[in-house]
Amino acid sequence: MQKGRDCASRPAARQGPGARPSTTKVLQTAGRRAAKLQASGANPRRPAVKTQASRFYLWVLAAIVAGGLLGHFSPSTGVALKPLGDGFIALVKMLIAPVIFLTVVQGIAGASDVKKVGRVGVKAILYFEVVSTVALLIGLVVVNGLQPGAGFDADPATLDAGAVARYASQAQDQSTVQFLLHIIPTTFTDAFTGSGDLLQVLLLALLFGFALIALGDKARPVTELFESLSQAFFRMIAMVMKLAPIGAGGAMAFTVGKYGVDSLGPLMKLMGSFYLACALFVLLVLGLIARLAGFSILRFIRYIREELLLVLGTSSSESALVPLMQKLEKLGCSKSVVGLVVPAGYSFNLDGTNIYLTMAAMFVAQALGIDLTLGQQLSLLAVAMLTSKGASGVTGAGFITLAATLAVVPSVPVAGLALILGIDRFMSEARALTNFIGNGVASIVVARWEGELDRDRLQAELAGRPAMPELPPALVPQAA
Secondary structure, three states, X not given: OHXXXXXXXXXXXXXXXXXXXXXXXXXXXXXXXXXXXXXXXXXXXXXXXXXXXXXXXXXXXXXHHHHHHHHXXXXXXXXXXXXXXXXXXXXXXXXXXXXXXXXXXHHHHHHOOHHHHHHHHHHHHHHHHHHHHHHHHHHHHHHHHHOOOOOOOOOHHHOOHHHHHHHHHHHOOOOXXXXXXXXXXXXXXXXXXXXXXXXXXXXXXHHHHXXXXXXXXXXXXXHHHHHHHHHHHHHHHHHHHOOHHHHHHHHHHHHHHHHOOHHHHHHHHHHHHHHHHHHHHHHHHHHHHHHHHOOOHHHHHHHOHHHHHHHHHHOOHHHHHHHHHHHHHHOOEOHHHHHHXXXXXXXXXXXXXXXXXXXXXXXXXXXXXXXXXXXXXXXXXXXXXXXXXXXXXXXXXXXXXXXXXXXXXXXXOHHHHXXXXXXXXXXXXXXXXXXXXXXXXHHHHHHHHOOOEOHHHHHHHHOOOOOOOOOOHHHOOOOO
8 A cells, every 4th residue: 555655656757768658648749739730821741742742833834834935936846846745645544544433433332322423413414504504605795795706807718618627527426316325335445445535434433333332242342452443543643744744845835836826816816805705704603603612713723723734735634634633532522522523524514615616606607797696696505505515625626516516507607617727726725724623613512512522621721721630540549
């Protein structure tokens, strides 16, 4: 008994370097550190990550500027660098299909609820249709207000119909029935080859995910395997992304060297009007949607600025598809929502392409002196709502979709596309950027509707500070 009292009254022995501090003291220290981190917005791991991202941003920006200057002052050299951009896009596209498949299957299998997946799909399609219609209307409003084709006085007899014949022939295959049938691949592997597209991959992933849900516990080894494969593919994407400055610089050098800035002269009004319409759509329409969803569109654009530069350099929103999905999950969107909304958005939510369709069609009509009535313009809008669903996020798809739209609208001749063929490449950047931002906003909105969005994490990431760090499991006090 005396010995126990002596032990109790004796001062605590000095702890050696290997001794573990008391749980209470550790929790108090960790709590004070967490409070300071949350108040200051600092994170001991954040500066290194942020510095690395800033360097990548600057490298891509510098490559785009250098490529543009090289293409301007040495056009032949710029054109010769085309394989750099093509090779980078090919590397990215090589990995997109398996990443989408693995992500969607994991999301569905993790949800374990077929009704939930269907609910997300319905909400996404509803959002796509409403916002796409608004984009088409904005294109009509801007082109009618600014009249970029007025006074162009183009003679239909002098148009080079042969220059757009290839696009027109491709557009003939874009009927609604053939578009729907094209979603079904001939074989399972066809969806992952060069002839497949994301909708085919999405269909297979949905069916495979539903099958795993039906198998129950028997599917656990498959889901664990897919998790490991997904990590491996994302690591491959990270390796490929290190080549982004080379790809973006080469693509920009080719664009400027091939088409030249001087050739834009008489069509600058159309380009300016289109860029203005895209800016209005992003800042006003998507800005309002973002505010209603509880975040700032400007902060979101800043958050994905590295990906936007990559899209700008390559003129393809597919080049940054996987990094966008990673950042959306980091913002607090669930994997299942991101895996469904982003791939579907690349066919059903191309806001920039929608703006382009109505503006380009109306410009051709104005340039040829064709006065379209309100009814004809609404018919054009209705046709564009259907044909735009066949467009994908690859370079040049917008022009083919425009040819498909004019092929259905008898008021405007398809040959009129020859007027804008030379500047279409310069407008594809705005299309791709708007499409990219629109799909990011759509994912956040649908995730919030579905209750699959961590709002605190969203605000913390957009503000440039992470959520409050959690204690390691070893430091969490256990129940007695």
